[in-house]
Amino acid sequence: MNLKHSILIRKENNPLVEIEDFSCPKNKITFLFGESGIGKTLITKALYGLIDPLELDVTIDNQSYDEYLKSERVNEIQKNSFFVFQEPSSHLNPLIKLIDQLNEGSLNGELEEEKILESLWNGVDKKIISQIMQVYPKPYRPSGGEKQRVLAAMAFKKIEKYIAEDNQANTLFVFDEPTGNLDNRFRNIFLDMLFSRFQRKQFTAIFITHDYSIISEIYQSHPELVESVEFKELSKNKNGLHLSKFESDKYLHWIDSLKKSTSINSEFDEKIFSVNSGIVVFGRKLSFKKENQTKEELVIGKGDVVYLKAGSGVGKTTIAKIIMGLQNSENFSAEIGGLKFDSNSTRKFWRDEIWGKKITMAFQHADEALNLKSKVRDIFKGLPINSADDDDLLKAKLKELFNFDADKTFLNKSISQLSGGQKQKLNLLRCLVLNTDLLILDEPVSGMDFESIQAVITMIEKKSREGKGILLISHNEEIFDSLIPADRIYTLTSE
Amino acid sequence: MKIKFNKKLPEKIFEEKDLLWTLIWLTGMSLLWLWDILFLNAPALDRFETAFFNTFISGLLVILFCALLAYSIGFAFEYLRSRESKVYIALSFITDLIRSIPQIIGVLLGYMILTLLINNDVVSGKAFQLIFISFCISLFVFLEVSDLIRERIQYFKKSDFYSAMLCCGIKESRIINREILLKNSLPHILHKLISVFGITIFLLCSVDFIISVGLSTNVSLSNFPPTLGSLLAKLDSKQDILAIGTVLTDLSYFPKLFFEHLQGVSVAFSIVFSLLCVYKISNGFIKRLD
Incomplete structure (x- = not known):
């Protein structure tokens, strides 16, 4: 099922985002490219139900945002999914230890927590990981990469919870540049963790990124998943925003041509x-x-x-x-x-x-x-x-x-x-x-x-x-x- | 700051509080002036008009002097700071000394110097006296603007765009003047200068009222250019102000304020009303720019 949305987001009558055809295929991972500041985060926040209606005027599929937020589908998404913010500091509460935040609300429970943390901090001693988890997040510590790993751990716990439940509820996991502060090795570990869970039970996810080399990584390391992922690019034209399929071959051929050049x-x-x-x-x-x-x-x-x-x-x-x-x-x-x-x-x-x-x-x-x-x-x-x-x-x-x-x-x-x-x-x-x-x-x-x-x-x-x-x-x-x-x-x- | 023409002007004015309060001030002062033309005697009206004009001009002069002093000193500090010059230490000492003197005392000192100059027949023209008084006020007010300018420069010097522009070979003076002060700080500086206008009216009226007791046997308030403060200090104005108190015990006396005590009431109203409007304009201005 391919859900298509028309989304209009305005601030004081000035349109910030206007798109007719934002589609997000169910039970697939959509990699969303596009230049920064074009509206990728805003669109996904609107779909997830995270926009404050008093701040911005949002219309989705011609219904008011209030009506959209009350819909059963959105409630199901919020219950079963997770939103990984681009800037982890905006998610983490500076007055609560990381470990406690990792177990807040619906994240409470084992849900393979230890295994997830060890994978995300691959090669780091368990004691050091547990020391990091005792930290109160401040702007300067832990590092940006460590905060990003904590948010990823939360998302993976939520995925584990979804896998454990015996239903096919609506999901929308959003990963907004989740590996922006990580080097390629950790990015690949993150992708491995995401795809291994996806293979156990499929869910709907949007992965916002500017890192086109993810395409090569998927083709090289996860060729069996090529059919389960979509590459899309958000661009701006005279009529507003437009979402189109990004042809992975275009990028892969270009990289090949660079090597030969x-x-x-x-x-x-x-x-x-x-x-x-x-x-x-x-x-x-x-x-x-x-x-x-x-x-x-x-x-x-x-x-x-x-x-x-x-x-x-x-x-x-x-x-x-x-x-x-x-x-x-x-x-x-x-x-x-x-x-x-x-x-x-x-x-x-x-x-x-x-x-x-x-x-x-x-x-x-x-x-x-x-x-x-x-x-x-x-x-x-x-x-x-x-x-x-x-x-x-x-x-x-x-x-x-x-x-x-x-x-x-x-x-x-x-x-x-x-x-x-x-x-x-x-x-x-x-x-x-x-x-x-x-x-x-x-x-x-x-x-x-x-x-x-x-x-x-x-x-x-x-x-x-x-x-x-x-x-x-x-x-x-x-x-x-x-x-x-x-x-x-x-x-x-x-x- | 541009007025968008997609909105109706009245709606726009109501939304932008600085425009609204400017309009209220102009309307209020025009109505007062019309009323005074109709009901205030000609000599008193003439005194009021001159005093209002002088106070207003003094406010504008203080804004001009403050802007010039603040910019020169602010820029000099920035230039000298990186060079660890002795002049920097001397300049810091002088500005700190000025800062330590309460504004009202500083302005009183200025009046004393002006009195000495008048006594020694060095100064006689009212225009020069007004400029001198305005300069004295500026000297004790400009540091508020200068501090703001330095604060803005320091803030943006820490930003990447300052370093990025330096790396591209853009001159430091150009970055400070155009990129920091003109493009990023002008609204803040204008907001401060509007406040300076209010401070000037307040200081001028307060000091003029204080010195109504006289500064020397030869020089009194009548030797200085008339301002709203000096007009308020006159005996008939004082009686007008006292009459306002009478209304508290005898309400039927209220209408008489607008006919029999018009000079003092007009002066008091224009001071209080102008200060209120300047405060509101200044707040509205910064809110709009934010």
């Missing part, structure tokens, strides 16, 4: 940037390693694209900030185009010699890296380039990345009104337009849809051909492992 192989043989291993920050020593090799300095040549990867929280962004002079450290030394700098270099040095001249950096979270009170038109203003105030330059660059002719309305749009993916593209564009020798791109494809990811990769290739060095930092290993030759991939380690 040599477009990123540098034709230059000139070193432009190097940074030493053994940088000390927050009492930890950070080092760079190539595959099967010992610690070494990270070197970027002219036209080189170098990929720096590491597990979550090791310090990828910290390294970028140290290079940009935004983070104090010890034992740091680097060289760009013959210009040496180190831990003792002054802020004036970075201001006069580095920022926007030799190196630039695109920050990870576009929402925070852009001034949301600015207009699209202002994005290049103040940059050290000719024609920074020229709308024609901006329009040409926007066309490259956004693939449409930006009109006056778009240029005058406030950045806060753009979707997450659009913001991320603007964030990158501001750096890509500069003529620096080195570009540091921190999670350049995060929050983007597939089309945008492809456009960003094309722009990176173009910059490489222009002879610019690029340092990529990303947890999206599948894309960048395929794109970048192995001898230009470094792993960051911490000791």
Whole structure:
């Protein structure tokens, strides 16, 4: 049974989400892609019955939200399912221990709790897990990844409960980017746990994610489940939101083509940037390693694209900030185009010699890296380039990345009104337009849809051909492992 | 801040409390003025109009001086702070010294200096005196605006967008002026400046009332530009105010307030009513921008 919903969500008469054909097949897992900020979370919250009717005006299938919430189906869903929030802190109560929250209400009972926790903390000693579970959740502890594991554990307990009951009630398990803070190993463990339970008893689930490499993982590790899952993409067109089937082949073929491509192989043989291993920050020593090799300095040549990867929280962004002079450290030394700098270099040095001249950096979270009170038109203003105030330059660059002719309305749009993916593209564009020798791109494809990811990769290739060095930092290993030759991939380690 | 034209204007005005209270203030003051034209004697009306005008102009001057002082000092602090300059320490000491003096005492000190200048025939023009008084008030009020400006700069300096813009080679002064102050802080600063207008009326009226006892044998209130406070301190206005008390024991006296005691009642009403409206406008303004 394929449930199709028309959903309209408004705030003070302004439509936030308007979609006619949001379908969610029963007893299947739907992987929902789409750029961030487009409305995936809002739609699933509305369907699950989590929207406050006093805050937002919601209409589902032409019935008021009050009527929808009273329906038997919604009550059944709320009773038998679970909603894993994207930001785990918003779910967890800071005044209750994690272990108590894991046993609250309908989650009370064994329900394979120990086994679930051990699987989610694979390789971690039982004692440490039980110590973590005694913690009161605060913003800074446990870590984002640990909080996300706790929410996943709650969801798996609820699934166990559903499996144990002898009925076929309506379910809607929602996982809103449940592995966003986890590295690929733990993401795969999470998927294994989800699919093994799904095979025991089927349920309806929506898995919101920007991580297209999940497709490869399913095809490689769970081919028997390909028929039980759906890949869908939410996109925006002139008529509002549209949900379409995402052809998995499209992604898989693209990844194959990246592996075969040599477009990123540098034709230059000139070193432009190097940074030493053994940088000390927050009492930890950070080092760079190539595959099967010992610690070494990270070197970027002219036209080189170098990929720096590491597990979550090791310090990828910290390294970028140290290079940009935004983070104090010890034992740091680097060289760009013959210009040496180190831990003792002054802020004036970075201001006069580095920022926007030799190196630039695109920050990870576009929402925070852009001034949301600015207009699209202002994005290049103040940059050290000719024609920074020229709308024609901006329009040409926007066309490259956004693939449409930006009109006056778009240029005058406030950045806060753009979707997450659009913001991320603007964030990158501001750096890509500069003529620096080195570009540091921190999670350049995060929050983007597939089309945008492809456009960003094309722009990176173009910059490489222009002879610019690029340092990529990303947890999206599948894309960048395929794109970048192995001898230009470094792993960051911490000791 | 744009007025959306998809809503009817009256509905819009009723929703936006700052617009509503601006309208109420303008209507109230216009009605008072019309009533005074009809029933207040010509010399008293002339005094009231001049006093109201001077007070209003003084309020605007204080806003201007405060904005200039607050911006200069706020920006100077930000510039000097990262350079660990001795000037920074000196500037901190001076601003802390000003902060330690109660505003009303500070303004009284200003009046004393002005009295000395008048006594020594250095100053005679009423316009200069008004500017001098306004500057004195600004000197003891601007720190509220300056603190806000510094607070906003400090807050946004911790944000990623500040660092991200620096990394792109955008000048620090441009980020502070355009991105932080103009685009992210203007509503907050304007809200504070509206409050400054209210503080000015209150300080001016209070100090003028206090100094009605006289500052020297040669200089009295009559030497200064008339303001609502100084008008209220005059004997006939004081009697008008006392008449309001009479109404409490004799209700039949109430209508006489609007004819026989109009000068004092008009002054008192315009002070209280303006302060109330400024307070409401300021609150409505920040609520709308939030």
